[in-house]
Amino acid sequence: MSKWFFPASVACALMFAVSPILIANAPFESTMGLVQKISYYHMPSAWIFLIAAVVCGVASVRYLFGGGARHDRVAWAAAELVVLFGAMALVTGPLWARKAWGVWWQWDVRLTASLMGWMVAVAYILVRKYGGPGSDKLGAGLALFGMANVPFVYVSVNYWRTIHPKTTVVPTLPLSMGIPFWFSFAAFLLLFILLLRMRVRLEEQRAELDAVYLSLE
Amino acid sequence: MSFLRVSWLVFRKDLTVEVRSFEILATSIFFAVSAVLFFAVAFVQEGRALDGAAPGILWIAVAFAGTLALGRTFERERQAETLQALLLAPADRPAIYVGKLLGIVTLLVTTEVVLLPLIAYLFQAPLFARAGWLAAVLLAGTVGYCAVGTLFAAMLVRVRSRDVLLPVLLYPITIPVIIAGVRATSVLLEPELDVAMIRFWLSLMAAYDVVFITLALWSFEPLMTE
């Protein structure tokens, strides 16, 4: 494991330990009150969910068109993180929505698109796990089509109704709320990078082990 | 060897095999009709159908029957490893994809023709009031659904658990086209036809068809080589 990995892990753990204090000290939002505080975790996890999906899609396309096994390992690792961070976003979202909208779930465009993207990632993992030999190509194809799917989900659902708050509020946040927000975003991003690195490393070692095993005979 | 000629040969071959036994068509229709009857038992009470249920039921039946037809079509190519024989031929591989796609679309459209009067009767839905529009909506949706399905079913031929993995791969990707199909069909059942709305859904489905067929043609070769 690279030299930076251990200190970075410690830093990440510390950041997550400190973040509740920062969030607790941030002022209450005028209309939502206490519930709004969940967005300090909800939004970063949702953003990382998106970043992971993009990483998975790009790596898959590169793998499909002549890239080496390295891209495939990144794609697999990223897909698992899509499921992880997506689950965080999809759990924290309804907790907030129950209070703000009065319902747990709405077939709003962002929610539907997120759920679809999350399902594609779950499908990716199912395929990789149960597909046997050749499932690397299947997964890459799924990721490719999953990416192409996003705009269609957006357009089709947008024709109903959108009530999800726009992310354009982020730059307008007062400093007292912006600092804890960006702090937790940094913590989530670091966590994502660490997990991705660790997961890719695991696959690399598995591949090395296979190579050693093959050369032994 | 031209692209379209290869597609035509594969399509005609599939049709000949199917006409000899009617196996896929008969089982798909039976399956779709059973699904519709289940829905009728669940959603029709005292002779009154649930409002707005018909479009959803139509498209769910189409999606399920489509999964069955896709699985069986490629099971046929697997039995004597004939898919390998197709891939060995000096023909454009995407042309083989197009041929298989045409065959599956034909099967599914035939199934829909049987389903429509049944759903129209059981759910008191005036499906035939705007038959031209409905035909366009069904065709656009079916092509999009099968475009994705044919590619994944072809890839799954060499995978062990292909029967369970086909829906796993297919459903998350085809949700927008099913949404568009359901919405468009609902628009057609309104007393007043909202032409702008139906145009929107149709063009969305057409765009989906174009994008996904292009992607499939582009990725079929790398996806099929092991």
Place this chain on the structure above:
Amino acid sequence: MSDPSGAGELDTLVVEGLARHFGRRRAVSQVSFACRRGSIVGLLGPNGAGKSTLLAMLATLLRPTSGTIRYGSLATIAGGAGRTGATAADLRRRIGMLGHDLFLYPDLTARENLAFFAALYGAGDARRAAHRALERAALADRGDDPVSSFSRGMRQRVALERALIQDPPLLLLDEPFTGLDDRSVAALMRRLSGLREDGRILLVATHDLDLVEGLFDEAVFLRDGRVVELASQPRALRALYQGVMARGRS
């Protein structure tokens, strides 16, 4: 039939250091051998020795992990680097393959099967090509019966003609003798000898030496994906084979 298309460009088939891995399983490893036109090369070995994987790589169905396959001066496939020389279609047109499975549609008639593949290979008159193939298979009178109604021997004859429909200079056969009765084996061996006289390269994978002694000009013995013996003496194959198998067991 005396001048297979492209035979001039396909005098030899040379395999060097060919390997294919599936994860941790080494299906084929460091396989090297060469074949000349006008010869039948046997790929011998027990089930699971890597014969089918090797044939699939030679047929361009499977990419090698490493190593090279040289199709005369026509094309070269190198693991990692891919194909150089002729286009994939041109290369595939010169390879005929009879797989372990028949590569025939059981619900179609023999004539329909042959005509379909003839057309797919770009035959000008697919019906005529199918008719001639049926005559060669000595099945002209059964041509309009579905393949599923045929005996194993008849199916195998149709399958062989299907593989030869485009008159390829290279023919790959995977266990062609399995399940055939003595008469069919003898007929198939005569047919293969005839194809050798035409100046083709034939590769025949089999695990059953009893049936085919005397057919091979050369033999490659495979075990666990590796070449354990190369034999250019067609005689005494049996003793060699038994020796190879015994060595593997100990």
